[in-house]
Amino acid sequence: MAAVTLKNVIKRFGVFEIVHGANIDIDDGEFVVFVGPSGCGKSTLLRMIAGLEDISDGEIAIGGKVVNDIEAADRGIAMVFQSYALYPHMTVEQNLSFGLRMTGNPKADTERRVKRASEILRIAELMKRRPRQLSGGQRQRVAIGRAIVREPQVFLFDEPLSNLDAELRVQMRVEISRLHKELGVTMVYVTHDQTEAMTLADRIVVLNAGNIEQIGAPLDLYDDPANRFVAGFVGSPKMNFLAAKIVGADNGAAVVELVNHRGARLRKPLSDALPAIGGDVVLGVRPEHFFDAGQGDCDLTLKADVAEHLGSVSYVYANSGTGGGREELIIEREASRHRANGDDLVVSIKADRSLLFDATGARIR
Amino acid sequence: MRYQNATAYRFLAPYLLIFSIFWLWPIIDSFLISFQATRTVPWRFAPTFNWGRLIGDPAFFNALKNTLLILVIQVPVMISLAIVMAVLLNSPLLKARGLFRFAFFAPVVVGEVAYSAVFRLMFNLDYGIINKLLNSIGLPSVDWFTNVTPAMAVIMMAVTWRWAGYNAIILLAGLQSIPEDVYEAATLDRVSKVKQFFYITLPLLKPIIVFCAVLSIIGTMQLFTEPFLITERGGPGGGTETLGLLLYRQGFRSLNFGYASAIAYTMAGLAIAISLVQIWLTREPK
Numbered sequence: 001m002a003a004v005t006l007k008n009v010i011k012r013f014g015v016f017e018i019v020h021g022a023n024i025d026i027d028d029g030e031f032v033v034f035v036g037p038s039g040c041g042k043s044t045l046l047r048m049i050a051g052l053e054d055i056s057d058g059e060i061a062i063g064g065k066v067v068n069d070i071e072a073a074d075r076g077i078a079m080v081f082q083s084y085a086l087y088p089h090m091t092v093e094q095n096l097s098f099g100l101r102m103t104g105n106p107k108a109d110t111e112r113r114v115k116r117a118s119e120i121l122r123i124a125e126l127m128k129r130r131p132r133q134l135s136g137g138q139r140q141r142v143a144i145g146r147a148i149v150r151e152p153q154v155f156l157f158d159e160p161l162s163n164l165d166a167e168l169r170v171q172m173r174v175e176i177s178r179l180h181k182e183l184g185v186t187m188v189y190v191t192h193d194q195t196e197a198m199t200l201a202d203r204i205v206v207l208n209a210g211n212i213e214q215i216g217a218p219l220d221l222y223d224d225p226a227n228r229f230v231a232g233f234v235g236s237p238k239m240n241f242l243a244a245k246i247v248g249a250d251n252g253a254a255v256v257e258l259v260n261h262r263g264a265r266l267r268k269p270l271s272d273a274l275p276a277i278g279g280d281v282v283l284g285v286r287p288e289h290f291f292d293a294g295q296g297d298c299d300l301t302l303k304a305d306v307a308e309h310l311g312s313v314s315y316v317y318a319n320s321g322t323g324g325g326r327e328e329l330i331i332e333r334e335a336s337r338h339r340a341n342g343d344d345l346v347v348s349i350k351a352d353r354s355l356l357f358d359a360t361g362a363r364i365r
Numbered sequence: 366m367r368y369q370n371a372t373a374y375r376f377l378a379p380y381l382l383i384f385s386i387f388w389l390w391p392i393i394d395s396f397l398i399s400f401q402a403t404r405t406v407p408w409r410f411a412p413t414f415n416w417g418r419l420i421g422d423p424a425f426f427n428a429l430k431n432t433l434l435i436l437v438i439q440v441p442v443m444i445s446l447a448i449v450m451a452v453l454l455n456s457p458l459l460k461a462r463g464l465f466r467f468a469f470f471a472p473v474v475v476g477e478v479a480y481s482a483v484f485r486l487m488f489n490l491d492y493g494i495i496n497k498l499l500n501s502i503g504l505p506s507v508d509w510f511t512n513v514t515p516a517m518a519v520i521m522m523a524v525t526w527r528w529a530g531y532n533a534i535i536l537l538a539g540l541q542s543i544p545e546d547v548y549e550a551a552t553l554d555r556v557s558k559v560k561q562f563f564y565i566t567l568p569l570l571k572p573i574i575v576f577c578a579v580l581s582i583i584g585t586m587q588l589f590t591e592p593f594l595i596t597e598r599g600g601p602g603g604g605t606e607t608l609g610l611l612l613y614r615q616g617f618r619s620l621n622f623g624y625a626s627a628i629a630y631t632m633a634g635l636a637i638a639i640s641l642v643q644i645w646l647t648r649e650p651k
């Protein structure tokens with residue numbers, strides 16, 4: 001078991017800088033998820049930890065030892081690939097034992113490790129099959145088994161569930177969580193799916209275009225995002241962003257006018273220095289933070305477009321009508337089967353259930 | 366449905382007609398001819414005339430021996446070489462990959478007569494570049510075309526030069542279909558590059574290798590141009606005469622079509638038999 005530390009890690013492909021100086025401290029035994037949109041450099045970062053990609057600048061340490069110049073095989077890591085990367089011509093058993101056999105590991109020890117992995121993952125009855133005779137979920141188990149057999153200090157997962165169907169994904173997610181508890185080993189997990197990140201992680205690293213936007217526990221990111229990107233990325237459905245303007249500032253509070261909502265105003269207490277009057281800002285409100293008319297600090301009158309009834313809740317896709325520019329909002333309501341399209345809908349927002357961002361996307365607290 | 370089929374067959378008709386006249390009929394007819402005595406006019410049906418002669422003909426066994434000798438040496442050497450070429454072509458370190466790919470493939474495009482003439486010149490006793498090179502490193506000249514062993518070697522080298530690149534390109538396509546992350550997984554498993562080649566690349570490439578081998582076996586069984594042009598009709602003294610050449614000599618020099626047909630069917634039968642054995646030996650474990 002080992003901690004993993006990234007210090008100012010930079011990755012360039014030719015002239016393109018893909019990762020712009022990442023600083024991450026992963027504790028021993030922690031489950032950390034790198035999340036971000038496709039192409040933001042998650043895999044690249046993971047592959048640098050694995051040793052499959054060299055580090056252009058900065059330092060990566062595993063278990064306190066700088067590994068920049070250490071071969072991938074000697075870093076004490078094991079990796080599970082998105083496409084499983086099983087050896088197609090070998091049986092499951094051979095897949096699990098291949099690395100150990102090739103490096104002359106004592107036979108009895110190899111057998112012990114393979115047996116243990118097959119028990120942990122419950123794949124004992126698949127041992128004689130070849131990858132193409134397995135379902136996607138079974139292949140993924142074998143791929144994880146191959147990582148377990150290495151008895152690594154750190155597990156690396158690169159979008160391991162993205163090729164599975166929705167139901168299986170949930171099932172394997174629970175399985176991976178269980179595995180982490182059982183083995184107690186450091187795990188670094190890459191995904192573009194924020195739900196996976198929220199459910200699995202001890203801590204989440206949110207990446208965007210090669211920059212780390214925020215590192216924190218799942219609910220901290222949800223409650224207290226550092227910027228508009230994180231606020232929009234974490235949570236499903238996404239946070240609504242309402243265009244606004246600062247029209248007053250006094251006594252530790254700013255008054256913002258929602259420009260697309262017929263001049264509706266909200267008084268928002270702030271602890272930072274108050275923003276300048278006249279500045280453009282954005283007010284973020286999560287779908288679940290709309291209240292019934294009159295229950296909040298500021299009412300908004302909307303037109304409902306479409307309602308999705310999920311049973312426990314309904315999501316209403318609404319717009320601000322012609323009260324300025326047209327703005328689309330997603331609003332969570334208690335389950336209701338009677339809402340018709342085109343209906344007027346009055347909802348209320350609260351100052352302490354909304355977040356303020358400046359024009360660059362930085363949070364104003 | 367039936368109407369649609371009829372339309373399809375009408376479109377196919379021109380091809381089927383040509384196929385029948387120039388392919389199907391000769392295939393059937395040569396089979397029939399192989400059972401006829403064709404040295405006297407009119408031809409007459411004599412089932413054992415050609416086939417009986419075949420199993421006792423020293424010229425046939427000489428040609429068979431030469432053909433098989435070339436087969437067992439040249440095909441494995443060429444396929445091995447093609448695999449090495451394919452791996453090099455596939456290397457990320459290689460610059461100007463397109464140029465190399467073209468260069469490896471180019472020999473197939475060169476006219477047979479031209480390439481044979483060049484090989485004759487290169488291996489010429491007095492002015493050939495090969496002997497010049499041998500001399501330059503202190504080795505004596507080799508009289509390539511008057512002794513059987515060097516003449517055979519020239520044939521094998523020529524065929525290998527012409528077809529190794531072609532096979533390498535086919536193998537390259539196979540190599541490129543092996544996903545990169547399988548190698549990365551092996552690297553993380555501490556498996557060396559050499560072991561990766563023998564335990565991952567070769568097994569995964571096996572179906573393509575078998576395919577190339579079968580193609581090469583069929584090609585070599587029919588070997589004709591090289592011994593005809595480079596070693597001048599199977600010289601020295603029939604030492605490089607192949608089945609293809611014997612067939613030509615019997616059919617188109619002696620106009621003994623019955624015997625030539627019997628040889629042709631023997632060649633085809635052998636090619637099929639060897640290929641089947643090859644496929645069977647290298648079949649996937651179930």
Ligand SMILES: Nc1ncnc2c1ncn2[C@@H]1O[C@H](COP(=O)(O)OP(=O)(O)O)[C@@H](O)[C@H]1O
Pocket residue numbers: 013018036037038039040041042043044045
């Ligand atoms: N070998 C490479 N050469 C050049 N660019 C690359 C290479 N690998 C990845 N990239 C680029 O780096 C960026 C990040 O890629 P990646 O880490 O795979 O993203 P993610 O896993 O977050 O989807 C992408 O823009 C991609 O095009």
Ligand SMILES: [Mg+2]
Pocket residue numbers: 042043044159
């Ligand atoms: Mg990726």
